[in-house]
Amino acid sequence: MATKSFDVTVIGGGPGGYVAAIRAAQLGASVLLVEKDQLGGTCLNRGCIPTKAMLADAKLYHQVKASTVLDAKNVRVNMEKLLERKGGVVKTLRSGVGLLVKNNGITLVTGRATFLDPRTVEVESDKGKEQFKSSKTIIATGSVSAQLGRGRQGHPHEHGNAQPFNRSKRPHCHRRRLHWNGVRLSLQRTRVECDGH
Numbered sequence: 001m002a003t004k005s006f007d008v009t010v011i012g013g014g015p016g017g018y019v020a021a022i023r024a025a026q027l028g029a030s031v032l033l034v035e036k037d038q039l040g041g042t043c044l045n046r047g048c049i050p051t052k053a054m055l056a057d058a059k060l061y062h063q064v065k066a067s068t069v070l071d072a073k074n075v076r077v078n079m080e081k082l083l084e085r086k087g088g089v090v091k092t093l094r095s096g097v098g099l100l101v102k103n104n105g106i107t108l109v110t111g112r113a114t115f116l117d118p119r120t121v122e123v124e125s126d127k128g129k130e131q132f133k134s135s136k137t138i139i140a141t142g143s144v145s146a147q148l149g150r151g152r153q154g155h156p157h158e159h160g161n162a163q164p165f166n167r168s169k170r171p172h173c174h175r176r177r178l179h180w181n182g183v184r185l186s187l188q189r190t191r192v193e194c195d196g197h
């Protein structure tokens with residue numbers, strides 16, 4: 001198996017990884033960026049960006065509902081359209097990151113990276129396994145949330161940060177007063193909850 005060599009390997013294409021890769025390339029290094037899923041990581045695909053896109057629509061909805069000059073009795077949220085818009089925002093920004101990576105001459109490889117030794121990374125993808133050598137490696141693989149205590153995991157009202165916001169139907173809520181217009185984005189706890197919880 002032929003092994004390609006780079007000055008720097010960056011594992012993880014989230015905001016930590018792709019920014020580091022771009023900076024290293026701008027400083028003259030040959031850079032390999034390995035991402036096992038999608039460029040942009042949690043922030044762009046499941047975190048900051050989709051939540052803000054949905055929040056903007058939720059704010060608009062509440063402004064219209066609360067207006068004293070608009071007749072907004074029958075205003076409804078079209079969840080399918082909302083998710084479509086959110087998906088479009090994410091897609092546009094992701095392709096922007098892809099362009100930045102490409103324009104900075106970074107080699108992007110899609111697959112899961114593991115270390116064979118401190119200077120050799122193996123990337124496993126649908127196409128098979130490839131090995132890459134570099135004198136420096138930046139590990140920017142993100143984090144996962146810890147589960148606090150017992151009983152909350154799998155709670156019907158909670159959706160952990162690994163789950164994309166793709167529900168076009170109202171979540172299963174026991175309380176009658178819960179509505180989609182009551183979806184609350186709780187960034188501190190990084191989860192979506194039904195209002196009232």
Ligand SMILES: Cc1cc2nc3c(=O)[nH]c(=O)nc-3n(C[C@H](O)[C@H](O)[C@H](O)COP(=O)(O)OP(=O)(O)OC[C@H]3O[C@@H](n4cnc5c(N)ncnc54)[C@H](O)[C@@H]3O)c2cc1C
Pocket residue numbers: 011012013014015016017034035036037038039040041042043044046047048049051111112113114140141142143161187190191
């Ligand atoms: C719902 C939500 C809302 C958020 N809102 C905000 C906000 O408003 N503002 C803010 O500042 N932050 C926000 N965050 C936090 C933000 O998303 C993270 O701080 C940020 O994504 C961390 O970036 P990162 O590059 O370290 O990790 P990540 O974005 O998680 O990227 C890591 C990448 O590494 C890849 N990877 C992991 N292991 C491997 C491997 N072995 N091989 C190849 N690739 C691998 C993963 O696929 C992933 O793409 C939010 C998070 C969530 C969940």
